[in-house]
Ligand SMILES: Nc1ncnc2c1ncn2[C@@H]1O[C@H](COP(=O)(O)OP(=O)(O)OP(=O)(O)O)[C@@H](O)[C@H]1O
C-alpha cells in the first residue's frame with residue numbers, strides 16, 4: 257500500500273492558480289522529488305499534503321487516513337523540515353527535542369532524544385540556545401526534530417539549502433540509508449539537481465502548478481536527450497518538450 | 503504535556519519575560535498604594551483595601567490574557583508555528599497546555615503581589631475572605647477568553663494585528679468598573695459594563711469589603727458571561743484556523 261496518495265489537488269490564491277491538478281503517490285521506502293522553477297507550486301503542494309493548507313479540490317491520503325478528516329492520526333507518523341522554518345529561539349537544542357518528543361507522544365522521549373543527538377552530531381550543541389546556532393547547525397536540529405518520531409513519511413522542503421557541501425553530503429547519505437533500511441518514504445523539493453539525482457527514485461517536474469514530466473533522473477535525461485537533470489530542468493523550465501528521437 | 507514543558511523552557515531561557523510578568527503589576531501596585539496612602543493622610547475617606555484589592559485582582563485578567571497571547575506569539579515570531587501544526591497536537595491540546603502553564607504564572611505573580619501589598623501597605627489579600635476564590639476564578643477565565651480571542655485575531659487577520667493582543671484586556675478596563683462603581687458610567691457605557699464579567703466581580707469586591715457578604719447573583723451572572731465569552735472565543739479561533747488553512751495564511755506563518 258502506498259504511504260501517500262495525492263489525487264487531483266488544486267489550489268488557487270485569488271487569481272493565482274498555484275496548483276492545478278497534481279496527482280502522485282509515494283510508496284514505502286521510496287524517495288520522490290518535486291522539481292520546478294520558483295513559484296511552480298511545490299511548497300503549496302507539500303503544505304496541502306501536510307494539512308497546513310486546505311485544497312480547493314482533490315484529496316490527500318496518508319497511511320490510509322484522509323487528511324481532511326483524520327489529520328492528527330496521519331501526522332503522528334509523518335514529519336516535516338523546511339529551510340524556512342525555525343524552532344523556538346530561546347530554547348536550548350536539548351529542550352527543543354524534548355518538547356517535540358512529547359508533542360509526538362513518544363514513549364521513551366529521553367532515550368530517543370539521545371539517539372537523535374548522536375545521529376546528527378548535536379552533542380556539543382545540546383545546551384546552546386537555538387538562536388545562537390549557525391544556520392547550518394539550525395538545519396541539523398530541524399532535521400533531528402523531523403526524525404524524532406521515526407516517521408514513515410518524511411516531507412522535506414529544500415532541506416539542505418543552508419548546509420555546507422560536507423554536511424549536506426552526510427545528511428543525504430543518512431537520509432537515503434534510512435529510507436532503505438527502515439522503509440521510510442520521503443517527499444522532497446530541492447533546487448540542487450545533484451542532490452535530487454542522488455536521492456530520488458522518481459522525480460516529478462512541476463511547472464505552472466502541473467506535473468509536466470515524470471521519471472527517474474536517468475529516464476528523464478534520456479527522454480530529453482540530455483546528459484543530466486540540470487539540463488532537463490533548463491529544457492522544461494524554458495518550455496521544451498521531450499526529444500522525439502528517444 | 504509538551505506544550506507546558508515548552509512554555510517552561512521558554513520562560514527560563516528568557517529572563518526578560520519574567521521581569522515583564524512582574525513589572526507592570528508591581529508598578530501599578532506601588533503607584534496606587536501610595537495614592538491611597540496620600541489620600542488617607544489628607545483625610546479623604548478612602549479604603550486602602552478597595553484600591554489595592556482592585557489593583558491585585560485586575561492584574562489577574564491582564565496576565566491571563568497577555569500570557570496566553572504571548573505564548574502563542576512567541577511561536578509566530580520564532581517561525582515555529584508550522585512545526586507545531588504539522589505535529590499531531592490538536593488546537594485544543596495546544597491551548598490547554600498554554601492555559602495550564604498560564605495558571606501557574608498567575609498564581610506566582612498574584613502571590614508575589616499579595617506579599618508586596620502586605621509588606622508595603624499592610625494590606626492582606628485575605629481581607630477579601632472566601633469570596634476571593636470565585637472572584638479570581640471568574641477573572642482568570644475572562645482573561646483566558648480574551649487571550650483566545652487575541653490568538654484568533656492574529657490567525658484570522660495576520661501577524662500585523664498582533665497589537666490587539668497587547669491592548670485587548672486594557673480596552674475592557676473602563677467597563678470592568680475596577681476602581682469605581684458601574685453607576686458612575688454614562689448610560690451607554692453602563693450597558694457595555696453589564697456585559698463584561700469583571701464588572702460584577704469588582705462590584706462584588708466593593709460589597710464584600712463594605713461588609714455586605716458575597717452577592718451570589720452577581721457571581722452567577724459573571725459566570726454565565728464568562729461561559730459565553732469562552733464559547734464564543736473557541737468558536738472564533740476554530741473558524742480563524744479553518745479560514746487560515748483555506749486562504750493559505752497559515753502556511754505563510756512560516757515566512
Ligand atoms: N499563502 C499564499 N497566499 C497567496 N499566494 C501564495 C501562497 N502560497 C503560494 N502562493 C503563490 O502560489 C504560487 C506557488 O507558490 P509555491 O510557494 O508553491 O512555489 P514553489 O514551487 O514552492 O516555489 P519556490 O521554488 O520559489 O519555493 C506562487 O505564485 C505564489 O506566489
Ligand SMILES: [Mg+2]
Nearest residue numbers: 298299300413
Ligand atoms: Mg517553495
